[in-house]
Amino acid sequence: MDTEWIEAVRAGNPRAVARAISAVERGGPGAHAVIAALFPFTGRAQIIGVTGAPGTGKSTLVNELAKYYRRRGDRVGIVAVDPTSPFTGGAILGDRLRMQDLSGDPGVFIRSMATRGSLGGLASATFDAVQVLDAAGFDLILVETVGAGQSEVDIAKNAQTTVVVDAPGLGDEIQAIKAGILEIADVLVVNKADRDGAGATVAALEMNLNLKPKSEKSWRPPVLKTVAIRGEGTGDVVDWIGKHRAYLEAEHLLKAKERARFRSELDMVLQRELMSRLLSHLDGDEMDSLVDKMASREMDVYQVANQLLHAAERSQA
Amino acid sequence: MSERPIRVLIAKPGLDGHDRGAKVVARALRDAGMEVIYTGIRQTPEMIAEAALQEDVDVIGLSILSGAHMDLFPRIVEEIKRRNVNDALLVCGGIIPEEDIPALEQMGFVGVFGPGTSTQDLAKFIRDEVGQRRTRSAQSPSPAR
Ligand SMILES: Nc1nc2c(ncn2[C@@H]2O[C@H](COP(=O)(O)OP(=O)(O)OP(=O)(O)O)[C@@H](O)[C@H]2O)c(=O)[nH]1
Ligand SMILES: [Mg+2]
Numbered sequence: 001m002d003t004e005w006i007e008a009v010r011a012g013n014p015r016a017v018a019r020a021i022s023a024v025e026r027g028g029p030g031a032h033a034v035i036a037a038l039f040p041f042t043g044r045a046q047i048i049g050v051t052g053a054p055g056t057g058k059s060t061l062v063n064e065l066a067k068y069y070r071r072r073g074d075r076v077g078i079v080a081v082d083p084t085s086p087f088t089g090g091a092i093l094g095d096r097l098r099m100q101d102l103s104g105d106p107g108v109f110i111r112s113m114a115t116r117g118s119l120g121g122l123a124s125a126t127f128d129a130v131q132v133l134d135a136a137g138f139d140l141i142l143v144e145t146v147g148a149g150q151s152e153v154d155i156a157k158n159a160q161t162t163v164v165v166d167a168p169g170l171g172d173e174i175q176a177i178k179a180g181i182l183e184i185a186d187v188l189v190v191n192k193a194d195r196d197g198a199g200a201t202v203a204a205l206e207m208n209l210n211l212k213p214k215s216e217k218s219w220r221p222p223v224l225k226t227v228a229i230r231g232e233g234t235g236d237v238v239d240w241i242g243k244h245r246a247y248l249e250a251e252h253l254l255k256a257k258e259r260a261r262f263r264s265e266l267d268m269v270l271q272r273e274l275m276s277r278l279l280s281h282l283d284g285d286e287m288d289s290l291v292d293k294m295a296s297r298e299m300d301v302y303q304v305a306n307q308l309l310h311a312a313e314r315s316q317a
Numbered sequence: 318m319s320e321r322p323i324r325v326l327i328a329k330p331g332l333d334g335h336d337r338g339a340k341v342v343a344r345a346l347r348d349a350g351m352e353v354i355y356t357g358i359r360q361t362p363e364m365i366a367e368a369a370l371q372e373d374v375d376v377i378g379l380s381i382l383s384g385a386h387m388d389l390f391p392r393i394v395e396e397i398k399r400r401n402v403n404d405a406l407l408v409c410g411g412i413i414p415e416e417d418i419p420a421l422e423q424m425g426f427v428g429v430f431g432p433g434t435s436t437q438d439l440a441k442f443i444r445d446e447v448g449q450r451r452t453r454s455a456q457s458p459s460p461a462r
Binding site for chain 2: 014015017018019021022025026084085088089090091092093094096097100103104109110111112114116
């Protein structure tokens with residue numbers, strides 16, 4: 001592969017960065033080649049996840065955070081992920097709509113991504129996009145995801161600091177806990193504090209935090225109120241992200257976090273690669289007829305899976 | 318690794334205030350399996366070109382009702398070219414008089430769609446055109462493509 005584009009990405013050339021992200025997003029050997037070329041130049045960026053229920057104000061908050069970091073002189077990359085429709089494969093990616101203040105600033109690069117529903121691939125694709133931005137020299141990368149399921153939680157694991165955004169009146173505090181979203185929060189934000197019920201939402205989150213077992217050293221997430229559309233309280237969010245970062249550094253947790261991330265990434269990639277290799281050895285018709293056997297209660301799922309695994313091993317040998 | 322979904326930027330340049338039509342188009346294209354980056358109203362030529370660049374879109378769709386297209390579109394095309402986004406398909410729709418179409422085609426718009434266009438026709442047009450372009454560019458591979 002010629003290396004001109006690698007230099008262009010590293011120099012932060014927006015066209016080269018945009019294309020490299022498209023390539024990693026597409027997956028397969030092309031994506032692997034891009035990552036292989038850029039990986040040595042990653043590991044410098046501070047990565048911040050912003051997640052939470054739909055419509056809580058994540059994009060509006062990201063816009064405000066990015067403005068703060070720009071004032072500090074950081075170059076800011078943003079990856080905003082929205083769900084792909086499971087029915088049509090299409091998506092409306094609307095996060096940029098709330099980030100217009102950042103437009104025209106060459107120190108900001110915003111990329112919208114759809115979840116595309118690939119098998120566990122979302123977190124990998126998102127993180128690969130983050131790695132492209134990291135190699136392109138962005139000091140700080142904000143990753144917005146809709147906190148709905150496991151894959152979003154996986155994405156959050158890729159961040160050094162995760163901000164979970166809630167809003168009053170959603171009645172989804174319980175929902176959030178179910179999705180394990182509170183577990184991943186380093187900073188909790190109750191946005192739309194201009195609305196009724198913000199105090200109650202803060203209290204509910206505080207209560208849930210108090211239920212968690214505490215150890216002397218561990219980090220306790222603050223619960224902060226913001227009105228992101230007016231930029232109120234967003235400075236506190238920046239401060240607490242900074243405090244969390246300082247905590248990670250003081251406790252020597254950054255390296256540990258990175259190792260944990262690499263480990264979970266490796267697990268994910270292995271799962272995906274093994275699965276696709278396995279499927280390439282299997283015959284679709286045979287699988288269908290085995291599903292028929294399950295439907296008629298002749299074989300159960302473990303028997304079928306074992307039979308297929310044996311068949312794949314034989315055809316590989 | 319499957320075919321990359323078609324990525325479309327939908328933007329409304331100029332000062333006309335509502336975006337009902339643009340939203341209908343955005344939804345229809347999503348329902349046709351495309352990824353639609355929706356940036357909303359009051360987009361400057363610079364904002365549109367920058368979004369197209371960063372999002373690496375296959376299609377740039379402009380919607381305009383104000384009548385300012387002959388003023389705004391050349392500036393948008395200029396900003397797009399300045400950023401080297403030369404392979405994105407340009408289409409536009411809204412209220413555009415028949416007599417402006419040749420000039421728009423001259424500027425590089427491959428599709429000009431009036432208010433009566435069905436969203437199915439629009440989706441089919443985009444799919445066909447992008448399909449052709451992808452086949453062509455697959456024959457001349459460029460880095461990271
Ligand atoms: N009242 C009030 N509205 C807000 C506030 N912050 C954001 N909003 C509005 O809430 C709506 C959703 O904001 P977004 O920033 O798009 O929220 P989001 O969480 O990114 O939404 P999705 O990406 O669709 O999940 C918009 O209409 C915002 O203007 C706030 O502090 N107060
Ligand atoms: Mg959003």
